[in-house]
Amino acid sequence: MRKIQKIFFIALIFTILLNISVCSSALLLHELGHFFLGVQAGCKNIKLVLIDSELGTYTEMNCPKEQPFYFPLLGAFIFVLPFLSSFLLLKNFPEKNLFFIGLGFNITIAITDFPSIAFLQLLGFFIGLGIILYGEIVLIDKLLSFIRGVK
């Protein structure tokens, strides 16, 4: 197999695995964020569902009316940030850019928690997608150069 083909397959598999692991971790932390902040806010009947019969992921709860509704919602978004920020510590490694992919993904899943505000959903989706695209481009470029240097 040619060296260029080796670089292709290694980088492709690595990119897919990194994307899946970071995004599924972000999704899990997002739901855990709902759960913990719901408990903090005194919400009752909290139900965290990772995969239901329709393969959906969500957290249900009944919160007291005096609590602002966005507390457990925005809280879930913020809950993921420390995990994503840890990638920024990988200064000279291509994986540092997983921060942007995770952040973009976190924004796109967080906006689905605000179903009543359609404009915000659309805006958030495009902002998230833009950050994901930026992260993917930088990650892949750096990963290819890195693997080329190592091989």
Next chain:
Amino acid sequence: MIFPESFPIFYSLGLIVAIAVSIFSWRFYIFRKNLIKTYLSIPSILVLGTKGSGKTSFIRAFASSQVESHPIQDGFNFASLTLGEKTAQLMEVPYVYYVDGIAQHLQKIREMNLICGIYLFDVSKDSEPIEVQIENFKRIREFLKDLKFLVLANKMDIADEQKIEKLKKSIGEFHMLSLANLEKTTQLKKELDDVMSLVKGLSSEALAQKNEIELNQASKAS
């Protein structure tokens, strides 16, 4: 509401993977294009010769880096060579590529930044008939008309006198070499230095010519 409240996990991950693969294909295409451009622009010295003539050993003996398989060209080995302040690459061209279908296999070579070629003849008793080797050399020289060649007769330690005579008659001037003994005697170490200075002389001459042509082209353009 634009998006559903509960979005299936596999859809989200599937979407991310689809984005990643699409961007990967695009970026890899650019990466490959740039890589080919880089390798084609490096000054290259072709190392050619019959099967078992010592092409890889030659590169190993002269190169300033390890011999690696070429990332773009299938079956090609290469290593870098320092020529004064500049760096060139020694490229081993597999024998099968120029036995048949030269034009088909070696078309890419013409796109390279070639500075000279080194042709190794195997003059040992068990080698391929010298007539066949001479024929192949002539075909290669015909194919790469503008390229200067340094002709070396390798395996002089086990040489067949008749083959050397035939080679002298057909090719004319060539240099003798015994790569197998290069490390063993100090006398043969001198041989390595001699060949090296020949390569450097040939390369720097070709490099100077190339620079001159480039300068002329640049001045014409301006």
